[in-house]
Amino acid sequence: MTPDKLLAIGGSAGSLQVILAVLAAIDKGFGMPVLVILHRYGRLPSSLEELFASRTTMPVKEVEEKETPQAGTVYLSPADYHVLFENDGSFSLDYSERVHFSRPSIDVGFRSAAEVFGQGLVALLLSGGNADGAEGLQIVQERGGVTIVQDPATAEVPYMPQQAISRMPPDFIITAEKIPGFIRDGGYR
Amino acid sequence: METGPAIRSEEVDLLLTDLHSRYGYDFSEYSKASLTRRVQRLFSLDRFPDFAEFRYRLQNDGQYFRRFVEEITVNVTEMLRDPSFYRTLRRGILPVLATYPFIRIWHAGCSTGEEVYSMAILLEEAGLLQKSLLYGTDINPVVIEKARTGIFPVGQMQKYSENYIQSGGVRDFSSYYTANYHLAKFDSALTARMIFSTHNLVSDFSFNEFQLILCRNTLIYFERELQSRVFRLFDYSLEKFGYLALGSKESIRFSPVADRYRQIGNEKIWRKVHDP
Numbered sequence: 033m034t035p036d037k038l039l040a041i042g043g044s045a046g047s048l049q050v051i052l053a054v055l056a057a058i059d060k061g062f063g064m065p066v067l068v069i070l071h072r073y074g075r076l077p078s079s080l081e082e083l084f085a086s087r088t089t090m091p092v093k094e095v096e097e098k099e100t101p102q103a104g105t106v107y108l109s110p111a112d113y114h115v116l117f118e119n120d121g122s123f124s125l126d127y128s129e130r131v132h133f134s135r136p137s138i139d140v141g142f143r144s145a146a147e148v149f150g151q152g153l154v155a156l157l158l159s160g161g162n163a164d165g166a167e168g169l170q171i172v173q174e175r176g177g178v179t180i181v182q183d184p185a186t187a188e189v190p191y192m193p194q195q196a197i198s199r200m201p202p203d204f205i206i207t208a209e210k211i212p213g214f215i216r217d218g219g220y221r
Numbered sequence: 222m223e224t225g226p227a228i229r230s231e232e233v234d235l236l237l238t239d240l241h242s243r244y245g246y247d248f249s250e251y252s253k254a255s256l257t258r259r260v261q262r263l264f265s266l267d268r269f270p271d272f273a274e275f276r277y278r279l280q281n282d283g284q285y286f287r288r289f290v291e292e293i294t295v296n297v298t299e300m301l302r303d304p305s306f307y308r309t310l311r312r313g314i315l316p317v318l319a320t321y322p323f324i325r326i327w328h329a330g331c332s333t334g335e336e337v338y339s340m341a342i343l344l345e346e347a348g349l350l351q352k353s354l355l356y357g358t359d360i361n362p363v364v365i366e367k368a369r370t371g372i373f374p375v376g377q378m379q380k381y382s383e384n385y386i387q388s389g390g391v392r393d394f395s396s397y398y399t400a401n402y403h404l405a406k407f408d409s410a411l412t413a414r415m416i417f418s419t420h421n422l423v424s425d426f427s428f429n430e431f432q433l434i435l436c437r438n439t440l441i442y443f444e445r446e447l448q449s450r451v452f453r454l455f456d457y458s459l460e461k462f463g464y465l466a467l468g469s470k471e472s473i474r475f476s477p478v479a480d481r482y483r484q485i486g487n488e489k490i491w492r493k494v495h496d497p
Contacts, residue, residue, distance in 0.1 A: 095470075096470070097441050097470050097471065097472075098445065110469075110470055112469075113441075113470060116254035116255060116258065117254055118252065118253055118254050119230065119253060119254075124252050124254040124255060124441070125441045125470050126254070126255045126258070126295070126441065126442075127295060127297055127438045127441065127468070128255070128258075128259070128295040128297055129297055140258075144254060144258070
């Protein structure tokens with residue numbers, strides 16, 4: 033079934049622990065697919081998929097080309113590809129130029145998700161040391177989606193959430209500690 | 222990155238119809254998500270005031286259409302990308318190809334040719350280059366011109382050298398090129414075994430029979446129906462017991478020819494084990 037909602041999480045340096053805490057807080061009953069767009073910088077564990085799966089009861093998998101996302105499943109952006117969405121909500125991978133030195137780029141993923149899911153999109157931007165994600169988040173807001181940014185004061189690397197906040201007022205700025213509960217309880221609704 | 226007015230998907234459809242009737246290039250079965258993004262990028266890059274002007278220019282300026290093809294097709298590539306893939310070629314595939322009197326390899330969607338040169342280096346080290354012919358094709362004539370020169374930015378060489386070592390290479394990678402200022406020109410003995418030509422996977426036919434076809438990160442830009450047609454084209458162009466190699470997120474699994482192929486290990490390499 034084609035979903036009309038999506039939770040998209042964008043993270044870079046310092047975001048892994050928050051992502052794992054979010055995944056631990058939600059379960060299969062979570063009413064939408066979860067896409068994690070994570071920069072693969074130097075020292076990440078090689079099998080992120082397994083690491084994610086160890087923290088959640090939800091099925092975890094890398095995005096497959098032309099697959100339709102299912103509610104209650106966690107999708108991880110593959111290394112070295114941008115993640116886009118077709119109009120029918122299915123995933124589409126793209127190996128074009130890096131954006132903000134990044135592939136996957138959060139801007140690219142957020143923008144495409146915003147165009148397809150509109151108001152059904154919840155976008156969460158976490159810790160990171162680069163400006164990726166800020167522009168994408170702004171487009172999410174323009175298309176009526178929910179924008180949530182990790183409180184930079186609680187981010188291991190505050191630059192990325194700061195960039196987003198200086199560009200636009202996000203709907204919610206939440207501390208690292210409160211993000212998992214906020215997502216689980218649908219505090220953004 | 223992408224500013225200015227947004228192009229709507231109906232407008233993209235309109236452009237594609239124009240280009241098909243005016244120039245004979247059919248992009249209608251390209252994946253819309255990527256294509257729209259590329260069209261939007263070009264539209265912003267070239268600062269058109271509105272869609273109408275963009276469309277008019279494309280309809281009436283053949284030179285600009287060339288630029289369009291160059292810019293909307295993705296030409297990102299590197300030498301020996303995914304070293305473990307090349308290690309499998311070295312250890313598992315080339316020893317089999319060595320048993321043939323003559324080896325024909327097709328790199329479909331080869332862009333600026335980095336993978337063709339990578340393969341030529343592997344063949345050279347296996348002592349097979351002199352009995353091999355490598356065909357590199359792409360829809361985009363500009364990248365094919367570049368591929369023919371065998372000249373790449375010297376700044377990439379350190380990365381390629383690392384890939385080379387990880388792929389099992391034991392020579393000095395720099396022995397394959399001559400550096401001059403910011404350019405590296407690859408040995409003409411490699412280029413001598415290559416044939417580059419434009420070829421459109423959407424509309425052109427098979428042109429030979431091969432023992433190995435590589436098409437990595439091109440099919441992700443096609444819709445399912447077109448992917449299936451291209452798989453049939455590859456199947457038709459591949460000898461029995463030949464190999465087909467795809468990109469790391471691509472698979473033959475959902476294609477109409479899947480049941481004739483068996484995957485080699487964990488890499489995206491399949492062997493044709495049955496005839497149709």
